[in-house]
Structures are given as C-alpha cells and as structure tokens.
Amino acid sequence: MNNRALIERDLAVLWHPCSQMKDYELSGDEALPMIPIKSGSGVWLEDFNGNRYLDAISSWWVNLFGHANPTINQAIKDQLDTLEHVILGGFSHQAAIELAEKLVEITPAGLNKCFYADSGSAAVEIALKMSFHYWRNLGKTEKNRFITLENSYHGETLGALAVGNVALYKSTYAPLLMDVISVPGPDCYFREPGESWRDYSSRRFKAMEEALAEHAESVSAVIVEPLVQCAGNMRMYDPVYLKLLRDACDRYEVHLIADEIAVGFGRTGTLFACEQAGISPDFLCLSKGLTGGYLPLSAVLTTDNVYRAFYDEYRNLNAFLHSHSYTGNALGCRAALATIGIFQQQDVLARNRRLAEVLAGALERFREHPKVGEVRQTGLIAAIELVKDKRTREPYPWQQRRGLRVYRHALAQGVLLRPLGNVIYFMPPYVINEAEIELMVEVAWQGVQLAVQD
The missing domain is CATH 3.90.1150.10 (Aspartate Aminotransferase, domain 1)
Structure with missing residues (x-):
C-alpha cells in the first residue's frame, strides 16, 4: 500500500x-x-x-x-478486556466513577459534579443548557441570553457556534443561530505601544462591565476561553481579565462558563488556565487533551449549587434530560485516567x-x-x-x-x-x-x- x-x-x-x-x-x-x-x-x-x-x-x-503512548495504550487494552461501553442512564461503571472523582480533585475548587459528553462542542452545549435551565428552575425565565467575546470560538454545533464570534465559521449559519451579546475582548494584539498585557486586559474589561450592567437581568452566563482564543488566531490576554470577570459575574448574578477545551491540561503552564487568575468558574468545559488525544470524550464540571437546582421530585420535571449514546464511554474514561496519571506520576x-x-x-x-x-x-x-x-x-x-x-x-x-x-x-x-x-x-x-x- x-x-x-x-x-x-x-x-x-x-x-x-x-x-x-x-x-x-x-x-x-x-x-x-x-x-x-x-x-x-x-x-x-x-x-x-x-x-x-x-x-x-x-x-x-x-x-x-x-x-x-505505551501507558495510555496499556490502559485502553486492559479496559477493553473488561468493558467497552454501557448505558450511563441508570447504570454506571468503575472508570466513569474514578474519572469523575479525579476531575473533581484536580479542577478548581467548588466544581464537585461531572457530566460527560463526547466532544468539545457537546460540552459547550451542555453548559449553555444547564445554565439556562438552572435559572428556569429558579423561576428566572427571563435569564435566557449569553454574553460572549469578540473573536471567540466554542465549537461547530448550533448552540456553540452561536456563542462564538469568528465570522469564517459563523456567518453562513447566522439565520439558524440564537441571538447573543458580543463584547470587545481583551486580545492584547491591539494594545498600545508600551502598554502591558495586564494593563490592556484590565482596560478592556470596561466593555464587559457595561454589558453586564445593562443586560444582567436577561443574561444567563458569560462564556470565555481562558487566556487564549485558539481558533481566533491564537490571540492571548492576561489572567487579570478572568479575575475581574469572576467578580463581575458574582455581582450581577450571572454564570461564568470557562471553555478550557483547548487550553486545559497543562497547555498554558498550569493544569488549568483559570488557576492563573485564582478563580473557579460555574461551569468548566473539558475535552481534547482529556484522553491524551486517543478517544472522543468531554466533561462539564459544575457546582453543588447548580446541581441542587435540578435535584427534585420527578413530577416537577426539573431534571436535566440531555444525553449522548456514548456518555461516559469506558474506554475513553480509562484513557483519560491514564492521561491524568501521567501528570500525577511525572x-x-x-x-x-x-x-x-x-x-x-x-x-x-x-x-x-x-x-x-x-x-x-x-x-x-x-x-x-x-x-x-x-x-x-x-x-x-x-x-x-x-x-x-x-x-x-x-x-x-x-x-x-x-x-x-x-x-x-x-x-x-x-x-x-x-x-x-x-x-x-x-x-x-x-x-x-x-x-x-x-
């Protein structure tokens, strides 16, 4: 051949x-x-x-x-001899449990619940739906919009595409997409001569502050790619922006979704980019490096507070019914555990x-x-x-x-x-x-x- x-x-x-x-x-x-x-x-x-x-x-x-990689190879081979996949609705398995425990352990504080999917775009869709549904369960049905940054990218499915802002991917499908609020971002490529990344990113937060002040009552969440807008030409910004954003989201009662699909698992110098700002988001989206590049798997980490808003009597119809056929796939979970193991052993x-x-x-x-x-x-x-x-x-x-x-x-x-x-x-x-x-x-x-x- x-x-x-x-x-x-x-x-x-x-x-x-x-x-x-x-x-x-x-x-x-x-x-x-x-x-x-x-x-x-x-x-x-x-x-x-x-x-x-x-x-x-x-x-x-x-x-x-x-x-x-021999370590990840062997982990998948061992799992294959035991269980390849099982429905995660009403059933569970050891690899899914162990991976969820490990993700709760290593991600920023307060992210205590893990929901699996099969791609980065799916993880973003889940975070958007969970955020909207959370407010709905609390009776705040007017909170149904999202704020996103210019030049952002969050995936190709329609919800993820809507909250992105790269015209090359988005413009063709604009008639199919929900309306979002887009604000100028902290992209340091446009800083003034001699201006530091920190100063520029801080100055640029004014646009986000104004958007939140104007629209907070109707906004469910702000979604950002921490530190690097990867598909948006690898544009970068200072961690101070995330710190300011976390504070503002708290003040205006708006969720913060951190899309670390591309930047998580050590890419930025820390295990997760949010660590450099010392913050925890309300939703953390993970994929790509999660399995070391072996198998499609994603996860959304969220808080006990969000989880409790869905924990109710069945007759109240407040459950989160999102699902994927391969949710928590055993082979993918085992690859992810092997990947995290390498971080912890080396x-x-x-x-x-x-x-x-x-x-x-x-x-x-x-x-x-x-x-x-x-x-x-x-x-x-x-x-x-x-x-x-x-x-x-x-x-x-x-x-x-x-x-x-x-x-x-x-x-x-x-x-x-x-x-x-x-x-x-x-x-x-x-x-x-x-x-x-x-x-x-x-x-x-x-x-x-x-x-x-x-």
Whole structure:
C-alpha cells in the first residue's frame, strides 16, 4: 500500500473537516496535499511512503503525551478486556466513577459534579443548557441570553457556534443561530505601544462591565476561553481579565462558563488556565487533551449549587434530560485516567515550563522580521502573525493564502504545521524535545521567508 493508492480511495468517498475539498485535487501553489498516515510514535507521524512528520500541532491540539503512548495504550487494552461501553442512564461503571472523582480533585475548587459528553462542542452545549435551565428552575425565565467575546470560538454545533464570534465559521449559519451579546475582548494584539498585557486586559474589561450592567437581568452566563482564543488566531490576554470577570459575574448574578477545551491540561503552564487568575468558574468545559488525544470524550464540571437546582421530585420535571449514546464511554474514561496519571506520576508542568522557555528562545529571531506583526506565547502555545506592513500591522489579504505556503513547505520538510490564515502557531505534544523544537521553528522560519515573497 502506498500514499497514491490511498489518496485516490480517500477522495472517492471521504469529506474532510474544515476543508475545501477541491484544494486536494488541485496542482501548483493552491494545492493542499493529502497525507495518509500509517503510524505514529511520540511526536512523529509516518505515511505509507515512509515519510515522517513532526506533529507540531498535536493533531488539532489533542495529543499530550505522544502518539502510541505505551501507558495510555496499556490502559485502553486492559479496559477493553473488561468493558467497552454501557448505558450511563441508570447504570454506571468503575472508570466513569474514578474519572469523575479525579476531575473533581484536580479542577478548581467548588466544581464537585461531572457530566460527560463526547466532544468539545457537546460540552459547550451542555453548559449553555444547564445554565439556562438552572435559572428556569429558579423561576428566572427571563435569564435566557449569553454574553460572549469578540473573536471567540466554542465549537461547530448550533448552540456553540452561536456563542462564538469568528465570522469564517459563523456567518453562513447566522439565520439558524440564537441571538447573543458580543463584547470587545481583551486580545492584547491591539494594545498600545508600551502598554502591558495586564494593563490592556484590565482596560478592556470596561466593555464587559457595561454589558453586564445593562443586560444582567436577561443574561444567563458569560462564556470565555481562558487566556487564549485558539481558533481566533491564537490571540492571548492576561489572567487579570478572568479575575475581574469572576467578580463581575458574582455581582450581577450571572454564570461564568470557562471553555478550557483547548487550553486545559497543562497547555498554558498550569493544569488549568483559570488557576492563573485564582478563580473557579460555574461551569468548566473539558475535552481534547482529556484522553491524551486517543478517544472522543468531554466533561462539564459544575457546582453543588447548580446541581441542587435540578435535584427534585420527578413530577416537577426539573431534571436535566440531555444525553449522548456514548456518555461516559469506558474506554475513553480509562484513557483519560491514564492521561491524568501521567501528570500525577511525572512533573509534567515543570518540564512544560522548561520547554516553553526553549520555544520562546527559538522564536526570538521572528520578532524583528519585517513581515511579522507579533510573536506571542502562553505556555506551550506560541504564534507568529504575518502582516503586510509591520508598522501599521496591515494584514495580508486572506485570498493570498500566505499561511498555505508555510504549510506546504513544512510538509516537504517533515513538519506538520497548519496555520490559521496568516498566523503560524505551535502547540506540540509535551514529549517533544529541544532538538525537535529547534527543527519545527527552523522549518517555520524557512516557510515564512517563502510565504512573504511578493
């Protein structure tokens, strides 16, 4: 079996996510090469022709401890011999219980109840519905709107899409979506020269304060991605914004939903991004790295206070009836337990901080590049924003697809980078070493040189 044969079979039957399928059949500069993968090991992927690719984006931000990790592999194999899945309505199993106990233990204080789903988008839908339903059960049916940040992204299902704010994903489906209140965000890319992240994020909170003051009586919750708006071009902000937001949500009696689907489990330097602000949300959405990149699983952690609002006599019809067929899947739960076990058995966060310093050093040369508007980093998430004019930060027209040039070059050099438009980013597995960091950054440097040529 070789790449060509598999590509032909693929294009005959598969419709790929987040893709213009015609790109895969073009030739020349506009082509998007299709790469069938045969195997993975650590940070490396190998195709059917023997070519290797360094997975610099953790296969869409999910892989934490490398492909074919022996610890997670063995945990899944052991679980498979016992129980693959069972309905979680009226039944339970050991892996689901142990994982819920572990999540309650490691997440911010006060998040004592765990509700499972099967994807990040589903977790967001659950948090939105729980928040609305909570207020309804308390008789506050007027609290049925949500506040979201500009440039935010929370998933592709209709509820999650509605509370996002990236036009590329949202505008087509606008007629199907509920109305939300969108406020300017704390994105530090737009700070004034010499202004600190903290000062800018604090100043930008004024817009949220005003929105809450005006709409609190009708607002159920505010939803945010703590510290990094990942799909929104990896834009970043200071933890002080979360601290101000937690205080304001308390004052205005509005829930705070923290979408840590992409940034949770060590990505930002702490186990959860909310820790850097010293806050606990009312709802914490987790997925992606939860199973180490192995199986689809998500969880929503919430408070005893929220839980009690649904705990009632059946005849009052206050129960939360949301469900998924694969809720609490035993294999996924066991993979998640193995993943959390690695964090607890090894000093992963300390190693990640050292790797983040290596990555920061490797990226220094991009700062003075005449076509780089900003280099930014939070933990093991880093981004390089390409611009047409460094002084004004005028972006390249999206139609020029400058990022695609970087992507194509990187693949040819054995590195998987998948830019967000004109933003080149790095979000590697935690098992990457210093030499591999230097390699992926060097390949990105070469790709940027090619991409900015007129």
